[in-house]
Amino acid sequence: MKRLKLEKEKCLGCKLCAVVCSAYKEGAYRPSAARLDIQSHYENGGLVYDDRFCILCGICAKNCPEGAIVQEEYITVDHSKCVGCGTCLEKCPKNAPKIRDKKSYICDTCEGTPNCVRTCPQNALVFA
Amino acid sequence: MFGYTGKVLRINLSAGSCGVEPLRMDWADKYIGSKGLSIRYLYEELAPHTDPLSPENKLLLTTGPLTGTPIPCSGKLAVTSKSPATGTISDASIGGHIGAEIKFAGYDMVIIEGRAQDPSYILIDDDKVSVESADGIWGKGAYETEDLIKAKHGCDHSVLAIGPAGENLSTMACINTDYYRQAGRGGLGAVMGSKNVKAVAVRGTGAVDVPDIKKTTDRIIDILTSDVLVEDNTFVYDVGTTAFLEACNDGGILPSKNFSDTTDKDWVKYNGDVLMTYRQGKRGCGCCGLGCGNFLKFKGGTVEGPEYETISVAGPNAGVDDPESIMKYNEVADDMGLDTISAGDVIVWAMEMTEKGIHDFGIRFGEGEKMCDLLRMMAYREGFGADLADGVKKAAAKYGGSEYTLEVKGLEYPQYEPRGSWGMSLSYAVSDRGACHMRAYAPNVEVFEAAAPPYTAEGKGEMVYQLAEFNAVKFSACICDFWATLDYAILSELLTLVTGKEWTEQDMSDTGRRVINIARAFNQREGFSRKEDTIPKRLVKEALASGPAKGQKIPKEAFDDMLDQYYGVMGWDKNGLMPDELISSLM
Numbered sequence: 001m002k003r004l005k006l007e008k009e010k011c012l013g014c015k016l017c018a019v020v021c022s023a024y025k026e027g028a029y030r031p032s033a034a035r036l037d038i039q040s041h042y043e044n045g046g047l048v049y050d051d052r053f054c055i056l057c058g059i060c061a062k063n064c065p066e067g068a069i070v071q072e073e074y075i076t077v078d079h080s081k082c083v084g085c086g087t088c089l090e091k092c093p094k095n096a097p098k099i100r101d102k103k104s105y106i107c108d109t110c111e112g113t114p115n116c117v118r119t120c121p122q123n124a125l126v127f128a
Numbered sequence: 129m130f131g132y133t134g135k136v137l138r139i140n141l142s143a144g145s146c147g148v149e150p151l152r153m154d155w156a157d158k159y160i161g162s163k164g165l166s167i168r169y170l171y172e173e174l175a176p177h178t179d180p181l182s183p184e185n186k187l188l189l190t191t192g193p194l195t196g197t198p199i200p201c202s203g204k205l206a207v208t209s210k211s212p213a214t215g216t217i218s219d220a221s222i223g224g225h226i227g228a229e230i231k232f233a234g235y236d237m238v239i240i241e242g243r244a245q246d247p248s249y250i251l252i253d254d255d256k257v258s259v260e261s262a263d264g265i266w267g268k269g270a271y272e273t274e275d276l277i278k279a280k281h282g283c284d285h286s287v288l289a290i291g292p293a294g295e296n297l298s299t300m301a302c303i304n305t306d307y308y309r310q311a312g313r314g315g316l317g318a319v320m321g322s323k324n325v326k327a328v329a330v331r332g333t334g335a336v337d338v339p340d341i342k343k344t345t346d347r348i349i350d351i352l353t354s355d356v357l358v359e360d361n362t363f364v365y366d367v368g369t370t371a372f373l374e375a376c377n378d379g380g381i382l383p384s385k386n387f388s389d390t391t392d393k394d395w396v397k398y399n400g401d402v403l404m405t406y407r408q409g410k411r412g413c414g415c416c417g418l419g420c421g422n423f424l425k426f427k428g429g430t431v432e433g434p435e436y437e438t439i440s441v442a443g444p445n446a447g448v449d450d451p452e453s454i455m456k457y458n459e460v461a462d463d464m465g466l467d468t469i470s471a472g473d474v475i476v477w478a479m480e481m482t483e484k485g486i487h488d489f490g491i492r493f494g495e496g497e498k499m500c501d502l503l504r505m506m507a508y509r510e511g512f513g514a515d516l517a518d519g520v521k522k523a524a525a526k527y528g529g530s531e532y533t534l535e536v537k538g539l540e541y542p543q544y545e546p547r548g549s550w551g552m553s554l555s556y557a558v559s560d561r562g563a564c565h566m567r568a569y570a571p572n573v574e575v576f577e578a579a580a581p582p583y584t585a586e587g588k589g590e591m592v593y594q595l596a597e598f599n600a601v602k603f604s605a606c607i608c609d610f611w612a613t614l615d616y617a618i619l620s621e622l623l624t625l626v627t628g629k630e631w632t633e634q635d636m637s638d639t640g641r642r643v644i645n646i647a648r649a650f651n652q653r654e655g656f657s658r659k660e661d662t663i664p665k666r667l668v669k670e671a672l673a674s675g676p677a678k679g680q681k682i683p684k685e686a687f688d689d690m691l692d693q694y695y696g697v698m699g700w701d702k703n704g705l706m707p708d709e710l711i712s713s714l715m
Binding site: 008009010011012013014015016019020022023024026027028029030031032033039040041042043044045046047048050118119121122 | 196198203225271274283284306307308333336337341342344345349352357365410412414415417418419421430
């Protein structure tokens with residue numbers, strides 16, 4: 001199974017991935033609603049990376065009390081079943097799901113051709 | 129509304145109030161955003177002869193319609209005010225993510241006016257705006273300030289911060305974000321300090337809307353691939369502006385020892401190849417793509433940079449060839465919140481004063497380690513640092529040695545020696561904020577591309593105008609200088625895609641001219657005219673002793689000729705003054 005991976009040494013922390021994700025998934029440039037967050041910042045003199053994206057570990061699907069999350073080649077969330085309880089977010093080791101308006105939003109890898117990977121200017125994000 | 133949020137956040141620190149008002153779209157149509165739009169606002173809102181460090185001055189944080197979109201190199205913000213260094217208008221472009229956060233918080237512009245009663249910082253979290261106490265933060269260096277605010281409010285906030293230099297009202301004080309990105313020039317950090325504002329922290333969760341998101345995004349990504357990530361631009365990623373060191377040295381425009389000469393045979397000791405061996409990581413501003421930031425770790429510390437300007441002033445211009453000394457200078461200047469260019473020019477001038485016996489500042493050429501001591505003295509106004517903290521022009525007025533100062537209107541020279549690129553002396557002279565290399569970058573034409581002869585006045589008025597027009601509109605659309613292949617066709621296409629309003633290439637040209645004029649109109653109202661569009665004495669009197677431009681100096685008649693040409697191109701009179709009808713057309 002192909003998964004998203006971040007090669008930190010190439011990452012500029014430019015957040016283009018989140019802006020592009022929100023464009024294709026939310027219809028507006030709204031990175032706060034993106035299905036991944038990758039940023040870096042300086043802290044105590046060092047460069048710190050904070051990355052939040054789905055690694056397809058499947059923990060969310062196994063733990064969803066409503067059976068709303070299914071993992072095959074990628075994650076799908078059935079919003080007719082999802083009640084936004086937040087269990088997926090609570091259990092996720094990468095803090096990846098976004099809960100808003102009582103629904104969970106999880107990366108679906110753009111169904112196998114992730115736009116974040118396609119547009120990453122320094123190829124820091126890979127799908128392999 | 130497309131591109132813009134249509135909203136301005138106005139914070140009055142004296143009254144302790146804030147409010148949201150509609151953006152003047154009639155002005156946005158004429159000035160786009162960022163540089164041009166903020167100057168138009170200040171032309172309207174600042175009474176003539178406002179003291180730059182008084183509560184009556186205002187500090188504007190202005191995005192553009194492209195801010196927050198995936199457009200490459202759009203991660204900038206214009207910080208604009210009346211400059212305490214020059215008394216002119218002064219807009220400085222700062223990178224990082226603060227521009228996008230302001231936009232996502234819902235504002236095209238933030239206007240900060242008045243003065244807080246006590247040391248404070250401003251917290252903007254979407255529509256929640258507060259002025260918080262800076263107890264425990266005031267007095268700290270710029271890096272720690274950012275750390276403390278992010279620790280308290282979360283690292284998803286972008287922070288503008290000043291160092292001790294801004295608090296102590298040095299006219300060379302800058303504003304920092306992301307540790308190492310600066311609104312560097314013109315003392316805007318002192319304006320912030322004068323308002324008792326240590327920092328501005330912003331987080332936004334909103335959106336920027338465009339008419340057709342798929343078409344716009346697809347086209348932007350196409351441009352990213354076909355026009356941005358191409359060989360003419362990607363040196364920015366590989367070595368950044370350190371590449372200019374070799375080009376300037378080879379072209380005879382790398383200043384050495386306080387602009388007393390050019391070229392340095394030892395430049396390979398501290399060039400990009402050497403500096404990149406210290407590299408630990410890469411950084412770029414919002415949606416940049418190119419990533420000019422090089423995070424370096426060395427024995428004495430860490431820094432992102434140094435950029436060409438800092439290398440030059442802390443290296444050859446100071447007679448220093450130790451890369452770690454240059455990196456340390458950069459690290460300390462940023463933390464103190466001092467513009468590396470202006471502070472460096474003051475220090476190298478002090479070195480020459482000592483060498484020439486005019487005044488003993490206790491520092492001589494080559495003494496790199498002492499440069500950091502002087503930075504601290506200036507930031508805290510200790511000893512003679514108190515006099516140096518207000519720039520080289522005022523320092524020379526007190527200590528003598530004005531024939532060895534390099535400044536225009538009180539703003540110190542950037543690191544491009546005009547005797548090897550005569551057009552640059554005109555560019556520095558007519559720049560809206562004093563000696564600035566970002567207004568019209570003459571060496572690119574005269575030296576790097578060798579597309580115009582460097583040692584002549586002929587044609588330089590038109591050449592500098594063309595360069596200035598392009599930069600004026602580019603910075604009003606809020607695009608970074610490093611997108612070197614950008615042209616009016618792409619810029620107008622992007623503005624059209626994002627705003628839904630038709631922008632043409634002619635509009636780009638007209639807007640550029642209008643932006644130059646509104647800045648000039650502001651300065652003219654403050655009393656500026658030809659007499660302040662000056663060339664430093666050294667460039668007229670002393671011929672260069674070595675390098676490719678050996679023997680060159682700029683005759684006063686040649687400089688005057690260039691000024692006449694430029695004024696002619698702009699439709700200004702012989703005194704550099706604008707006719708009333710031209711000013712009226714800008715309103």
